[in-house]
Amino acid sequence: MEQILPPVYCPSCDSKLEFVNELLYCFNKMCAAQWSKKLEHFASTIKIKGLGPATIKRLELQDYPELYELTVGEITNRLGSEKLAEKLINEIDKSKSIDxxxxxxxxxxxxxxxxxxxxxxxxxxxxxxxxxxxxxxxxxxxxxxxxxxxxxxxxxxxxxxxxxLPFHFKSKKVKHKEVVGVVCISGKLKSFPSKAHAEKVLEAHGYTVKSSLTKDCTHLINESGIQSAKTRTAQERGVLIINNMKTLIGENYGIT
Structure with missing residues (x-):
């Protein structure tokens, strides 16, 4: 049987590949393939329409600032359409105001x-x-x-x-509600489809949600009933343990 050897160099940028936990990685920060994926994710997240992988490749973009330096003329030359260029420039301009x-x-x-x-x-x-x-x-x-x-x-x-980059890098002013308690969620939930949904509801009701059982936690939500280390620590600290989150916020929580 012919021996199959792993590649030595990145097929995109020709940089030497390195093994990390038995997986091969390219650590060249200017690798075109990596930048294509980064820019694709960037455009998708901030909702720049018309900037998919094929367009990114044709525009030969390799960094975020290059996107905002493009002109209608440059895009027209690379995409072959002034109409597409004008639409894309409009989308890029709209993205500059995001928070x-x-x-x-x-x-x-x-x-x-x-x-x-x-x-x-x-x-x-x-x-x-x-x-x-x-x-x-x-x-x-x-x-x-x-x-x-x-x-x-x-x-x-x-x-x-x-x-x-043309962003102001500022967050929107948030009117903070009075904090009524600090909550940590342990294990899987039964009353909500996901922790993300539960966090949204808790925060809407004035609770701060922590990923770990910090000293300022007032409530630990444990709907699984498993006596984890986190639960035992909560008991030792006198933290109120909740086995159904809806009893904490009420059945009519009104958040979807």
């Missing part, structure tokens, strides 16, 4: 999605205020926090995205 909460998940930061972005943007008014402390206060987990801080330190500021 920080919508923008952050677009940068392909590992483990940092819409939920984490919403939480941090309820605590800060601009990207400059994002710190490990503000992430902790927002209830963002340690891995997502580490990834966000690493992105700021190794990509955002070194690439001068704060000046090379």
């Amino acid at each position: 920080l909460q919508t923008l952050l998940p677009a940068f392909s930061i590992p483990l940092f999605g819409r939920s984490a972005s919403r939480k941090i943007c309820e605590k800060v008014t601009s990207l400059k205020e994002i710190t490990e402390r503000s992430c902790l206060d927002a209830g963002i987990g340690p891995k997502a926090t580490a990834n966000l801080m690493a992105w700021l330190e190794t990509e955002f500021y070194p690439n001068r995205y704060d000046t090379n």
Whole structure:
């Protein structure tokens, strides 16, 4: 039987591949294939219509700022249609006014999605205020926090995205409700289809939701009944344990 050997170089950029946990990775930050996927995700997240993988390839984009430097003439030359160029420029221009909460998940930061972005943007008014402390206060987990801080330190500021991109990097002003309690959810829920849905309902009722059982937690929701380490810690601290979240917020919670 013929031996099959793993590739040594990236088929896109020809950089040497490296094994990590028995998987091959290309660590070239300028790899065209990686940038194509990043820009595709970026456009999808901030809703730039008409900027799919085929268009990105034809426009030869390799960084976010390049997208906002395009002119109607350049797009027309590469796509062969002035009408398409004008539509795309209009979509790109519309995206410039988006807020920080919508923008952050677009940068392909590992483990940092819409939920984490919403939480941090309820605590800060601009990207400059994002710190490990503000992430902790927002209830963002340690891995997502580490990834966000690493992105700021190794990509955002070194690439001068704060000046090379047209965004204001500010969050919308949020009218904060009075906090009635701090909640941590342990295990699977029976009363709600997902934790994300449950978090939305709890926050609408004035509760702050934490991913871990911090010292300021007032309630632990444990609908599974499993005596986990988190549950035992809650019992030791005198935290109120809830076995049905609807008893905490009422049956008519009115959030969908």
